[in-house]
Amino acid sequence: MNDIAAVASLADFETIIEARRSVRVFDTDHQMSEEIVENALKAALRSPNSSNMQMWEFVRVRSDEMRAAMAPICLNQSAAKTASEFVVVVGRANVYKERAAFNFNQLKAEYGEDSEAFQKVKDYYGKLMPMVYRNDYFGIIGGLRKLMGAAVGLFKPMVREMGKSDTYATIHGSNSLASMTFMYAMKAQGYDTCPLGGFDSKRLKKLLKLKGSDEVTMVIACGKGKPEGIWGKRHRLPYEEVVRKV
Numbered sequence: 001m002n003d004i005a006a007v008a009s010l011a012d013f014e015t016i017i018e019a020r021r022s023v024r025v026f027d028t029d030h031q032m033s034e035e036i037v038e039n040a041l042k043a044a045l046r047s048p049n050s051s052n053m054q055m056w057e058f059v060r061v062r063s064d065e066m067r068a069a070m071a072p073i074c075l076n077q078s079a080a081k082t083a084s085e086f087v088v089v090v091g092r093a094n095v096y097k098e099r100a101a102f103n104f105n106q107l108k109a110e111y112g113e114d115s116e117a118f119q120k121v122k123d124y125y126g127k128l129m130p131m132v133y134r135n136d137y138f139g140i141i142g143g144l145r146k147l148m149g150a151a152v153g154l155f156k157p158m159v160r161e162m163g164k165s166d167t168y169a170t171i172h173g174s175n176s177l178a179s180m181t182f183m184y185a186m187k188a189q190g191y192d193t194c195p196l197g198g199f200d201s202k203r204l205k206k207l208l209k210l211k212g213s214d215e216v217t218m219v220i221a222c223g224k225g226k227p228e229g230i231w232g233k234r235h236r237l238p239y240e241e242v243v244r245k246v
């Protein structure tokens, strides 16, 4: 394990946490180089994610034409009208077989096919993940899986969230963590972001040519923030009100 305390401190991280704000107005005269978003995305790809399935895709929207098309889809919010680039974080529910196979093959190569370590994870990616992520349009498979889980749960602790909507919740959870890493990595390079949930998902999917089973977790507007883009102080509930010790 790296001795992280030797290279960074909580204070360094606090600086970034404190500096990141949702910025609603970006400098449209500023040229943000391609590498800024690329660097931040490379950081985001290392985020924790459920079973390392990485069921995500990050669509970069940078051309003038596509950015112009994005603004009305994002309800003409000022962040969307002034962004230098958008990153659209997409959950791809239909890539589970490939992603399970990726992990299977990586671990086989890392541990060796006959190793004890590989025997432990073989069925996880070879059988369990393809089973857990499989869904149909109507959610019937997920419903049956959930029932099966509930039956097992009568006798021992069991994950209960196994329906189709649970699959998406898991994907969006992982994608949100990657989004957060991305936004901190943008701030660490002196750039700003605004996560946007206010968009027309149907029109956005059409514009980006996404598949029916894909879902957009969030749109992240990026650029050099202007001071007027910060709308006020940060208001947060007190620690005591939202943290409970048991």
Ligand SMILES: Cc1cc2nc3c(=O)[nH]c(=O)nc-3n(C[C@H](O)[C@H](O)[C@H](O)COP(=O)(O)O)c2cc1C
Residues within 6 Å of the ligand: 020, 021, 022, 023, 024, 077, 079, 194, 195, 196, 197, 198, 199, 218, 234
């Ligand atoms: C999932 C999500 C969706 C959001 N959608 C929007 C949005 O559509 N428009 C907007 O201006 N801000 C949006 N925000 C930003 C929040 O309003 C903002 O994070 C919150 O007010 C706290 O401010 P801060 O980010 O500056 O700390 C969104 C944030 C999240 C996490």
